[in-house]
Amino acid sequence: MSLVEIHGISKSYGTVQVLKDVSLDIAKGEVVAVIGRSGSGKSTMLRCINGLEPIQAGSISVDGVKVNDPRTNLRKLRQEVGIVFQSFNLFPHLSVSDNITLAPRVVKKQAPDAAREVAREVLRRVGLEEKLDAFPSQLSGGQQQRVAIARSLAMRPKVMLFDEVTSALDPELTGEVLKVLESVAKEGMTMILVTHEMGFARRFGSRVVFMHEGRIHEEGQAAAVLAEPKTPELQTFLSAVLH
Amino acid sequence: MIRTFGTIDVLYLIAAARWTLALTAAAFAGSAVIGLILALARISPIAPLRWFTAAYIHVVQGTPLLVWLFLIFFGLPLIGISVNPWLAAAVAFSIYGSAFLGEIWRGALISIAKTQWEAGASLGLSLYEQLRHVIVPQSIRVAIPPTVGFLVQLIKNTSLAATIGLVELTREGQLTAAGTYKPFAVYITVACIYFAMCFPLTQWSRSLERRLDVAR
Amino acid sequence: MKYGLQFRDIFAAWESILDGVLTTLLLSACTMVGGLVIGVACAAAKVYGPGWLKRIVTVYVEVIRNTPLLVQLFLIFFGLPSFGLRLDGLTAAIIALVINLGAYTTEIVRAGLEAVPKAQVEAGHSLGLSGLQVFRYIVMFPALKAMFPALASQFVLLMLATSVVSQISVQDLFHAASIVQSRTFRDFEVYTVIGVLYLGLAFAFRGLFAGIYYMAFVRR
Numbered sequence: 001m002s003l004v005e006i007h008g009i010s011k012s013y014g015t016v017q018v019l020k021d022v023s024l025d026i027a028k029g030e031v032v033a034v035i036g037r038s039g040s041g042k043s044t045m046l047r048c049i050n051g052l053e054p055i056q057a058g059s060i061s062v063d064g065v066k067v068n069d070p071r072t073n074l075r076k077l078r079q080e081v082g083i084v085f086q087s088f089n090l091f092p093h094l095s096v097s098d099n100i101t102l103a104p105r106v107v108k109k110q111a112p113d114a115a116r117e118v119a120r121e122v123l124r125r126v127g128l129e130e131k132l133d134a135f136p137s138q139l140s141g142g143q144q145q146r147v148a149i150a151r152s153l154a155m156r157p158k159v160m161l162f163d164e165v166t167s168a169l170d171p172e173l174t175g176e177v178l179k180v181l182e183s184v185a186k187e188g189m190t191m192i193l194v195t196h197e198m199g200f201a202r203r204f205g206s207r208v209v210f211m212h213e214g215r216i217h218e219e220g221q222a223a224a225v226l227a228e229p230k231t232p233e234l235q236t237f238l239s240a241v242l243h
Numbered sequence: 244m245i246r247t248f249g250t251i252d253v254l255y256l257i258a259a260a261r262w263t264l265a266l267t268a269a270a271f272a273g274s275a276v277i278g279l280i281l282a283l284a285r286i287s288p289i290a291p292l293r294w295f296t297a298a299y300i301h302v303v304q305g306t307p308l309l310v311w312l313f314l315i316f317f318g319l320p321l322i323g324i325s326v327n328p329w330l331a332a333a334v335a336f337s338i339y340g341s342a343f344l345g346e347i348w349r350g351a352l353i354s355i356a357k358t359q360w361e362a363g364a365s366l367g368l369s370l371y372e373q374l375r376h377v378i379v380p381q382s383i384r385v386a387i388p389p390t391v392g393f394l395v396q397l398i399k400n401t402s403l404a405a406t407i408g409l410v411e412l413t414r415e416g417q418l419t420a421a422g423t424y425k426p427f428a429v430y431i432t433v434a435c436i437y438f439a440m441c442f443p444l445t446q447w448s449r450s451l452e453r454r455l456d457v458a459r
Numbered sequence: 460m461k462y463g464l465q466f467r468d469i470f471a472a473w474e475s476i477l478d479g480v481l482t483t484l485l486l487s488a489c490t491m492v493g494g495l496v497i498g499v500a501c502a503a504a505k506v507y508g509p510g511w512l513k514r515i516v517t518v519y520v521e522v523i524r525n526t527p528l529l530v531q532l533f534l535i536f537f538g539l540p541s542f543g544l545r546l547d548g549l550t551a552a553i554i555a556l557v558i559n560l561g562a563y564t565t566e567i568v569r570a571g572l573e574a575v576p577k578a579q580v581e582a583g584h585s586l587g588l589s590g591l592q593v594f595r596y597i598v599m600f601p602a603l604k605a606m607f608p609a610l611a612s613q614f615v616l617l618m619l620a621t622s623v624v625s626q627i628s629v630q631d632l633f634h635a636a637s638i639v640q641s642r643t644f645r646d647f648e649v650y651t652v653i654g655v656l657y658l659g660l661a662f663a664f665r666g667l668f669a670g671i672y673y674m675a676f677v678r679r
Contacts, residue, residue, distance in 0.1 A: 052361055079367040089362035093380045102376055103366035155366060305615075305661035307622040309633055310654040317640070318647035395525065402527035406626060413529060420537060427538035434526045434534065441525035 001064065003028045003159055003190050004049060009058030011044060018044050020214040021058070026159075031191045033201035033222065036211035037237060042194045045211070046161050049192070050081040063158055079107060082152030082160040086168050088144045090136040090151070096123070097132045100151045108155075115154075122150040126180045142173035146180050153184070160184070162193040198241060202226050210234045248425040253432055259415035260436050266332055266401045266411055271394065273337025274344045281345030286352055288370075296345070303342035308403055311335040316407045328409040336400065344393055351386035352378060388455060391448035395441045402437075412436060468643040469652055472635075479635030480656060486552060486631060487618040487664075493557035494617070495610075498564025505565065506572050516565065523562035529623050531555050536627045552624035560617050567613060571606025572598065604676045611668035615661050622657070632656060 002025040011019040018041045026032055034042045047053040049060060051067050051074045060067040065077055091099050100122060101115035110118070123129045126146040136144055145165055152160055162181065166174040178200050185191055185204050195201060201208055205222035212233050218225060229235045284296040303311075316331035326334070355378050363373035405414035416433035420426040469476075501516045508516075523531070536551040546554070575598045583593035625634035636653040640646050 050365060052365065074364075075367045075369055078365055081365075083365045085358065085362065087358060089358045091359065091362070091377055091381075103368060106372050106376060107367045151366070302658060305619070305658040305665075306654045307619040307633065307657055309622045309625075310636075310650055310657060313636070314647065314650040314654065318650050321645070321647045399525075399527040402529045403623065405529070413527065413533075416530070416533070420533075425541070427534065427541040430530055430534040430538050434522075434530050437526045437530060438522065442521065445521070445525055 002026055003030075003063055004192070005059075005061045006045070006049070007059045009045075009048060009055045009060060011041075011048065011053065011055050018214050019048070019055070022211075022214070022216055023058075024209065024216065024219075026190065026192060028158075028190055029188050030206050031185050031204055032193070032207045032209060033205035034192065034194045034209045034211060035196070035198070035201065035237070036217075040211040041214040042211045043163050046083070046163050046192060046194050049159075049161060050078050050083055052083075075107070079103075079155050080158045082155060082157035084145070084148050084152055084160070084162050084165050086164040088136075088141070088148045088168070090144055090148055092136050094135075095132075096128070096134050096136070096139075096147050099136070099147060100154045103151075104154055118154050119150070122153040123147070125153065125183065126150045127176075140173060141169045142176045145169065145177050149177075149180055149184070159190040159192065162191065162195070164194050164196065166195070166197060196241060198226060198238070210237070212237075246423055248419070248423040248428050252419050252423065252429070256412065256415055256419065256429075256432055256436060259410065260412045260440065262409075262411040263398065263401050263413075263437075264440070266329075266336070266404060266409070267394070267398050269329075269333040270336030270340055270397055270401065273333060274340030274393075274397070277337060277341030278344030278348055281341060282348035282352060283374075285345065285349045300342045300346060303339060304346075308335065308339045308400055309406065311339055312403060312407055328404065328407050331407060332401070332404040332409050336397065336404075339400070340393070340397055343396070344390070347389045347393060348382075348386055350389075351382040354385050355381050384455060388448045388452040391444055391451065395444050395448070398441055398444075399437065464648060465645065466648050466652065468645060469639055469648050472639045472642060475635045475638050476632070476652075476656070479630060479632035480660070482549075482630055482634075483618070483621055483632040483660065486549075486556065486621045486624065486629070487614075489553050490556040490560050490617060490621070491614050493553070494560030494564045497557060497561030498568045501561065501565040502568035502572060505569050520562045520565050523559055524566075528555070528559050528620055529626065531559055532623060532627060548624070548627050548629040551627060552621075552629045556617065556621060556624070559620075560613070563613050563617075564610065567606050567609045568602075570609070571602040574605040575601050607668075607672055607676065611665070611672070614668065615664050618660060618664055619657060632660075 004024075004026040006022060006024040008021050008023055009019055010017065010021055022041070022045060024032075024045075034046070036042045044053055048055050049062065049067065055068050058068075062077060062081055065080075066072055067074075067077060091102070094102065097116060097119050100119040101110075101112070104110040104115040104118060105112060120129060120132060123132060126149055128143060128146055128150070131139060131143065131147070136147070139147065149165075165181070166177050169177065174197070178197060181191075181193070181200070182204060193201075193205075202222055207219065208222045208225045209219040210217050210225070210229075210231075210233075218229065218231050218234050225234070226238065229238055281296050281300065284292045285300075287293060312332065312335040315335050316326060316328065319326050319331075359377050359381065360373055363377040368376065401411060402413040404411055405417060408414065410418070412433055416429050420429040423429065501519065504512045505516045532552065532555040535555045536546065536548065539546060539551075579597055579601075580593055583597040588596065621631060622633035624631050625637065628634065630638075632653060636649050640649045643649065
């Protein structure tokens with residue numbers, strides 16, 4: 001059974017249909033890169049997976065739990081599905097340590113000391129152990145995004161969603177974030193990334209999904225899809241982003 | 244009996260200002276409790292709750308404070324609820340103040356970006372936990388300057404309690420003016436005492452606001 | 460104790476009440492015009508005037524905004540006769556209200572003027588426009604648009620605050636309440652009816668201002 005199963009989902013904002021009958025299965029340990037022009041529905045699809053956006057048709061399940069079922073405890077589900085946003089969304093009033101330990105303490109009822117140990121460990125994984133007591137405003141954009149990744153990791157999710165996590169960064173800062181993503185991928189995390197980083201998608205994506213006008217237009221093994229796009233839409237898209 | 248307006252009268256007026264402050268404190272406490280409920284109800288996901296509180300705020304902000312004061316002080320006894328001036332004033336000011344404080348606090352709550360709620364929700368925090376740990380701590384900084392400004396309005400508004408015979412600063416001024424036939428000197432003194440209470444708060448509110456602007 | 464609500468006697472006194480409504484409207488209208496004139500003049504002085512004038516305006520604004528309207532009213536109505544200046548209630552009320560509203564309006568207009576970015580003014584000057592032309596063609600419209608909502612809600616608050624003039628026996632809407640009350644002894648009903656009338660006036664003013672805003676700033 002796949003870890004994430006998306007079956008025929010549709011979603012509209014008013015009269016604008018942003019997702020049209022999208023289906024996608026993701027196995028445990030897979031790293032899926034979702035690419036496409038802005039407005040193609042890729043971020044919306046990602047946000048549907050942890051229930052931030054409701055869907056109007058179809059179904060999504062994560063590890064057998066249906067997301068779009070009113071009886072599902074969304075809070076519980078979201079503990080298993082980490083998400084990292086384009087704009088980091090760290091809590092500016094909390095230190096790095098408190099940003100990371102808030103959910104473990106409040107939601108998982110971890111003891112403060114234990115939670116802080118977890119914070120130290122996940123910060124080590126993103127290479128920022130010395131920033132434990134800093135505040136978000138004292139960090140660079142790249143560092144903030146690494147803390148946001150650590151905050152997600154601390155919940156020990158089964159799957160992690162990344163929504164254009166390098167798009168808000170200056171070019172010289174994207175490298176450090178991509179490196180962290182690599183190491184998370186190597187540890188065997190199931191990851192779905194909405195991204196513009198084609199190089200990253202090619203090297204670490206086990207699969208690439210190209211979205212166009214609310215549909216999955218083309219998908220397949222990363223290197224093959226990117227090297228030999230079949231549809232003219234993907235060819236146009238790739239030549240636009242690569243040059 | 245006609246007496247002159249002397250130092251002793253000034254001291255009496257200053258002493259009466261403590262009742263102005265006491266009434267302000269009572270009214271602020273009442274306004275804060277109701278205002279917090281209103282602010283939360285106004286941003287709640289339950290639509291009827293939002294409509295009801297919006298209507299309350301519209302009605303209260305569309306009627307003069309004097310009407311509330313008289314309705315409660317003179318009106319309630321007729322339907323069998325007896326009230327003394329203090330209780331009437333405290334209740335009327337709480338009703339009136341809550342509508343303004345509620346809107347101030349709602350503004351502070353919605354000034355926090357929606358992405359902060361989302362980040363909290365994504366980590367599995369409940370709506371209450373998002374409010375308690377993420378939204379409220381951030382909105383307090385935004386709320387403090389206008390809340391201090393509200394306090395100034397409240398101090399000035401308590402002067403209306405004089406109309407139902409509650410002896411605070413303005414009423415004491417009326418009594419002194421009647422006794423001394425020196426209304427100009429008396430009311431200038433009264434105004435000065437109000438100014439001495441309000442102006443420092445106004446300045447404080449402004450400096451807090453400036454600090455907030457710099458921090459942004 | 461059982462108390463039957465009964466509004467008949469109150470509606471019988473509709474003439475007093477109507478008089479009160481008209482007086483309140485008159486008072487509000489005069490005050491809004493006067494307050495706006497003072498506010499614009501003082502704001503202009505505060506933004507464009509010489510240092511000494513700025514200080515005078517600042518003192519005026521701070522003194523008024525940090526003292527109660529009721530005390531200002533008493534000072535003018537009961538205090539000024541000490542200097543031989545005896546005003547009738549309505550005149551004293553309008554003077555007090557205009558002085559009061561002027562201070563609040565000053566701050567609102569000033570904030571509106573300062574809301575226009577400096578770069579806009581500089582761009583105007585660099586195109587060779589005179590100071591007056593810059594104001595007329597570049598500053599005025601966005602400033603008016605920025606200050607209008609605050610001005611409108613201040614005016615509604617002012618209309619409601621005019622009720623204090625009843626305390627110096629001006630026969631406004633709130634004063635009408637006490638007349639009807641003394642005839643009927645039905646305080647609860649009287650103040651409810653008066654409250655509803657004020658609410659109606661407040662809605663009417665809000666509607667009027669929203670209409671003006673729409674016509675002046677949205678539709679064009």
